[in-house]
Amino acid sequence: MTVSDTINTTQGELEKLVSDLRGLLASKDLDTLPEIKVLRQKLDDGLQNARESAVRAAQDAARQAKDAALAADRYAHDEPWRVAGAALAIGALVGFLLSRR
Secondary structure (H helix, E strand, O other), X not given: OOHHHHHHHHXXXXXXXXXXXXXXXXXXXXXXXXXXXXXXXXXXXXXXXXXXXXXXXXXXXXXXXXXXXXXXXHHHHHOHHHHHHHHHHHXXXXXXXXXXX
16 A cells, blocks of 8 residues: 555545534534534634645655655666675575575
């Protein structure tokens, strides 16, 4: 599951929770209470803030992943023999371990 999937799932669950709460608060019997209008507004504001935070978190994660990929690419281009040597060593280790089975 990717970060984006996790954020979307969490956002969906949060929106369902808020929807359920709004359903409870939508009762016409509660309209006579002035605090309910304030509570409904706080609920809407909180959901909007959560959406914005989720979007920012996804954008930050994507930026960090892109930066890491660019750094790895730069390193591979700057030090190709080290990367090739490391790949060879890992391949030899995996081959050795698999041959012992």
